[in-house]
Amino acid sequence: MTVRFSKIISLMQSTLRKNNLVRPTALKNLQTQEDGDPYKILIGTILSARTRDETTTQVIKMLFSEFKNPDELSRADLKDIKKLIQKIGFYNVKATRIKEVSKILVEKYNSKVPSNLEDLLTFPGVGRKTANCVLVYGFRKPAIPVDIHVHRISNRIGIVNTKKPEETEIDLQKTIDMRYWIGVNETFVTFGQNICLPIKPKCNLCHLTKICKYYGKNN
Numbered sequence: 365m366t367v368r369f370s371k372i373i374s375l376m377q378s379t380l381r382k383n384n385l386v387r388p389t390a391l392k393n394l395q396t397q398e399d400g401d402p403y404k405i406l407i408g409t410i411l412s413a414r415t416r417d418e419t420t421t422q423v424i425k426m427l428f429s430e431f432k433n434p435d436e437l438s439r440a441d442l443k444d445i446k447k448l449i450q451k452i453g454f455y456n457v458k459a460t461r462i463k464e465v466s467k468i469l470v471e472k473y474n475s476k477v478p479s480n481l482e483d484l485l486t487f488p489g490v491g492r493k494t495a496n497c498v499l500v501y502g503f504r505k506p507a508i509p510v511d512i513h514v515h516r517i518s519n520r521i522g523i524v525n526t527k528k529p530e531e532t533e534i535d536l537q538k539t540i541d542m543r544y545w546i547g548v549n550e551t552f553v554t555f556g557q558n559i560c561l562p563i564k565p566k567c568n569l570c571h572l573t574k575i576c577k578y579y580g581k582n583n
Contacts, residue, residue, distance in 0.1 A: 368575075369540050372521060373547065375571040376555045383569050385558040390417040392550055394424060395501045402477035402502030403434055403469070407462050409497040410489055414453040417557070423449050434475045438466035461489035479503045492530060497549065506545040508536050513556025514549060520560065520578035 380386045388396070390412055391405065398404045407427070412420040427448050431437040437445070445459040452458060465487050469475050477498065478484055484495035496509035508514070510529040514536075518524045524535040540548065559566050565578075573579040 369523070369544060372523070372572065372575070373544065373551055375575075376551055376559075379559055379569060379571045380554060382571075383559070385554070387554065389550060389553050389557075390420040390424070391497060391501050393421055398428075400502055400504065402479070402498055403475075404428060405502035406465065406477055406484075406487075406490075406494070406498050407437070409494045409501075410462055410465070411449060411452050411458055413458075413494075419451050423452050434466040434469040438463060438470050458489070464488050465490070477502065479505065481507070492533060496533075500546050500549060504546065506542045508533055508540070508545050509549040510536070511549070511553065512562070513560075514552045516562060517552050517556055517560050520565075520576060521572060522575075522577035 377386075391408060394404060394408045404424070408420065408424045411423060411427075415423075427445075430444075430448060431440055440463065442459055442463060445463060446455055449455045449459055468487060469477065473483075479499070479502075481492075481495050481499065484490055484498055485492070493509045493511050496507040499505040499507040500509060510518075510533040512529075515526070515529045515532045518532050518536060519526060523539060524532050526532045526535055536548070537545075559570055567573055567576075567579050567583065570576070570579070573583075
């Protein structure tokens with residue numbers, strides 16, 4: 365499967381290149397712009413849920429231009445936070461969460477984001493996907509953040525046969541060589557946003573049709 369997975373990654377990347385769709389995700393942009401600051405990756409990932417990348421990037425920039433670290437955000441007025449992130453989906457809930465997370469970081473972790481999955485999962489609003497994103501984009505540690513794109517594409521191609529993202533993460537960890545883990549989320553998300561869409565995927569543009577179970581079943 366290691367050989368097959370390297371081929372899958374190669375075919376995804378060639379599809380994106382041929383169609384001029386090689387563009388960084390919101391988290392990759394944030395990683396580059398903020399030198400991989402784990403705190404900003406953590407807050408950015410919480411904000412990005414159920415929100416378009418373009419909106420996420422814009423809102424994150426506004427938020428961190430006003431509040432630059434956990435101490436400032438933990439002491440910020442909740443109304444001011446909500447105003448800054450109001451373009452984000454579920455902004456009321458997320459404003460409360462990022463303020464709570466910042467406060468915990470200040471009080472318990474000396475304003476430093478923990479670099480292990482167990483501690484990250486104790487923060488309000490932080491599930492496995494968010495925690496793994498922090499490990500990958502903030503600490504460059506091998507992990508596989510499984511969002512809707514990773515889950516959908518992994519099942520369509522036939523790498524896994526799972527019902528829940530948590531199951532997909534476990535199976536991918538068993539299947540994929542660890543050296544590929546860091547790049548899985550970025551490649552799959554870009555591919556899922558542009559080619560392997562939830563409805564009416566662009567199979568006519570895809571280079572994976574010969575090995576794709578979804579394509580074989582529906583064509």
